[in-house]
Amino acid sequence: MESADVRPDEPGDSAMNSAVSTLEAELLANDAQAVPTSLDAFLAQVERRAFRLAEMSLGHREDAMDAVQDAMLRLVRNYRDKPAQEWTPLFWGILRRRIVDLQRRRKVRSIVVGWLGGGRDDDGDELPAWEPADNGPGPLDRLQDAQSYEDMAAAVRKLPRRQQEAFMLRVLEGLDVAETAQAMGCSEGSVKTHLSRAMHNLRDQLEEWR
């Protein structure tokens, strides 16, 4: 359980909480999918979304692949005997923790690189902290709404981590509040609060979407 929980139902959040709650049924209805009975089918169903979600968080394709791969391995190794209904929150919880681990590792790496003087070039401009940027042509080039997706991903990356997680799991992935709380390791009230703040921030950042 992480200590980043916040007190739910703070002033100003209640309106958003209620609006978010009204969406719950709709989100669930839209996303009602039969739970696969085999791990293979379950992973096949979620692997691409998991990759996109990790990529959105980490902003790096290879790191995202590592996170998804590790999450799959850990789910299969540690939870394959759990009922299929529990796989969803377990998997997203594992993936969330892997993403956090990778983000922390990157931070440490960038600090070390900075200490070693590798953080700036001859002109004093900042260099990539850990690896060359992933500049290759991505699959999003083929998307009609690629720019919108990039805008959204950039806006999501600017959110505080817990808001980011609540938005991605609850809104993008469509987990219900209880599953999101389980995956995030916090209370349901905290999920609602993080989500409402995330929505508030995103609306500010993505004003043209209104």
Add this chain to the structure above:
Amino acid sequence: MNAPDNLERRARALYREASRHIDPATAGQLRAARREALAAATAPVHARFARTLVPAGAFAAIAVAALMVFSPRETAPVQAPGAAQTVEADGDLPPDLSNTDPSLMQNLDFYDWLATNDASQASR
């Protein structure tokens, strides 16, 4: 919060669309990762043990070798007390009090004279 649905719906639609449009190379990597994860779980128990035991065995062997190389040697062979005394006397080493027969400690002056006498006779 008049239009909360629009942002959420659009964000979600974009996310789903992006997830559907994964390039073949990435999709292949994901499939391979899934198969690898499933194979790791269904691998025979002895194979999993082997993966654990081989490094553990290697580590243990290295640890034993390191101990043999770096530990101080106390390799006095286990012999009868009398024989041990003979070896030590021949090597001109001081007697080991803990291993020495107490009866031999009573006439040290005599043994000292005897050793000196033997040495002087041998040098002639």
